[in-house]
Amino acid sequence: MSDQYKFDFKPSFDLAMRGGDWSGDPEVCKVMEICRDLHMLDRTLVSDDYDKALEYLGNVIPMKVHAVESGTEVFTWTIPKKWVVREAYVKDASGEKIADFSRHPLYLASYSAPFTGTLTKEELLQRVNTNPDRPAAIPYAYHYYKADWSFCLPHNAVKNLGGGPFEVVVDTALEPGAMKVGEWVVPGNSPDSILFSAHLCHPGQVNDGLAGVALGLVLMQWLAQQPNLHYTYRLIAHPENIGSLCYFFKNPALIPVIKGAVFLEMVGNKNHFKIQRSRQGDSFVDQFMELAVAEVRKPYGVGPFRKVICNDEININGPGINIPCISLTRWPYPEYHTSDDSPDIISMEMVKETLDVCKRFVEMTESNWxxxxxxxxxxxxxxxxxxxxxxxxxxxxxxxxxxxxxxxxxxxxxxxxxxxxxxxxxxxxxxxxxxxxxxYGPGDEQACRCGGLSRTTLNWGRIFHNGDKGSQGEENG
Missing domain, CATH: 1.10.10 (Arc Repressor Mutant, subunit A)
Incomplete structure (x- = not known):
């Protein structure tokens, strides 16, 4: 491992491709298909569109859903109610809708409270979010834990606003619901597990969250083809931050069983890899991920826990859970948290590279006898x-x-x-x-069957949870 954390290169937002046509690669194409199909859903914390996205993924590979009802105290957090949007728009004096939730979910800040009224230009601007760095894009904003509302507009559109008045409609409601975490499991010879995690929220965006879920799902397909795995492999798709807490809240017995975790975050854009180390700093997941990345793409970056990008590693590797969790990312990228984070910025070669890195990580983990x-x-x-x-x-x-x-x-x-x-x-x-x-460990009486990792006929029956093979279940409360 590197003795020093290294960022000795500038971000490259148009990383030179090394050649190769991946348009016919079935794994890469599946990742791209999932990203395109789920891109425009309003995948916020608890919402109908989030549930639709999870249902779609469950139709790709059967999964188990862990559901926690609104109002439930999950450690120090409270599960929010389901956010329902019936209609939301801003009309200018000519009757043109300058913001319309039905056209793009980012026009309305997530969890906006209801409002109907007529505003002056000055009043409206107090309720508008823009991003001057991406003047043609709609930014991402939210009001998760505060009863408030706002719209998001391209900076250029705000500069060209007329004088008003403006008709504003935010027809939203909060209703009882449940936060849901999807889980896929490929069982190994041992219950000891490796966890892959990615968040499914962030409406109208792809690289931030969704690309990691799609890639993780394809990785699970590959794992299901591998005979004689020692470790059990798990993938969870969840709302950012609070979703991973829900998973461990529902499954406390898994905490000592999961030996290491990888958070897949922003992995499809054209930039170098960065590895955020675990809280421990030198766990086997730290070391194998750096070895895998070094084989596939140099240069790459390595940074300490919570100093590269901040996500669910603070839960997975945090107080009371403390499973060594690294993050694999291509952060930063200029389209972040805007409508420009679309399928157009996902590079097939970057997807292929990330899959190769994750497979190599698995191969080394399985061979660490x-x-x-x-x-x-x-x-x-x-x-x-x-x-x-x-x-x-x-x-x-x-x-x-x-x-x-x-x-x-x-x-x-x-x-x-x-x-x-x-x-x-x-x-x-x-x-x-x-x-x-x-x-595989001190006092481990289960010797390796040593069949090696190789491709075999895909066996969907190997992806299950708690013995419920080939089914999609839901666990409520």
Missing amino acids: RPVRKYTGNLFLSKYDLYEDLNKDDTIEQILLAFEGDKTVLEISRDLGLSFDRTADYARRFHEKGLVDLN
């Missing part, structure tokens, strides 16, 4: 077709001394200055010769 020797004394290497000329390279001698079961493949590779893959290959070869057991 604790090799336990079954031999005594100096090993007769030639007998097992393992002989290497020690005068040229004494690595294998160092390896056979290292397989005592007290260190992982990653730790051994660091100690000996070897690549992770070379060390894992030695462990695999020794295992195939019956010379070592491949366990």
Whole structure:
């Protein structure tokens, strides 16, 4: 791992492509399809459109829905009511709608309270959000925990506003509902789990949230094809911040079972990767993600916990839960929190790269055994077709001394200055010769079946929760 946090390059918002046509890649195309289909839904905290998006995703792969009713106290938070928008617009003096929720959900700030009236230009401007840095775009705003309302307009549109008066209609309501978290599970031989997390909220935007969900879903499809996984892999799609708390509120028994987590955030735009380290800073998820990114795309950035981008890692890796959680992101990007965050800015190559990184992360995680020797004394290497000329390279001698079961493949590779893959290959070869057991942790009696990761026929039955194979259930309250 890097000793220093590094951002020794400028952001590149039009990162040079390295070639390759991904338009025929089924995984990349599926990510793009999901982004296009769910882009314009009003996916706010508790809303009908959020539920529609979750239902759509459940039709791609069966899932379990964890629902927490409005008003429920979730740790220190209270689940909000469902926000319903019947109609919302601003009309100028000529009768033209200069803002219309039915055209784009960002025109109305999320969770705006109801209002109907006629305003002067000065009064209206007090209720309008703009982004001068993106003058042609509609910005994103919200009033989650304050009874207020506002509209969002392109900065250029505000500069060209007439003198008024303006007719304003905000026909909204708050109703009882439930915050929902979708969960997909690919079971492994062990209940020990790796969690992928992404948020599904942020209406009318794609890279911020939705792209991570879409990519995570395709990753779960790939995982379902892999035989003999040791770890169980979980993906959750949820409203930002409070949604991940709902997941652990409903599933406290999973906290000690989940060994590491990856937050997928803003992964489709043309920019370099950045890795935000976990609170622990040196967990296996930190180390394997940096190794994976380094193989796929350089340069890349690494930053400390909560210093690159702030999202649900504060819950997953926060007080009382504290699962090591890194974030994988391509932050920043200039379209952030505006209507310009559309499918148009999602790069097929960036999607492909991110999928490759996540797959490589999984492959290394699955190969991070604790090799336990079954031999005594100096090993007769030639007998097992393992002989290497020690005068040229004494690595294998160092390896056979290292397989005592007290260190992982990653730790051994660091100690000996070897690549992770070379060390894992030695462990695999020794295992195939019956010379070592491949366990996964101190006292782990469940030895690796060591089938390796390979593509097989897709098996949807492997994606389930709590034994409910191939179904979509909902858990309320």
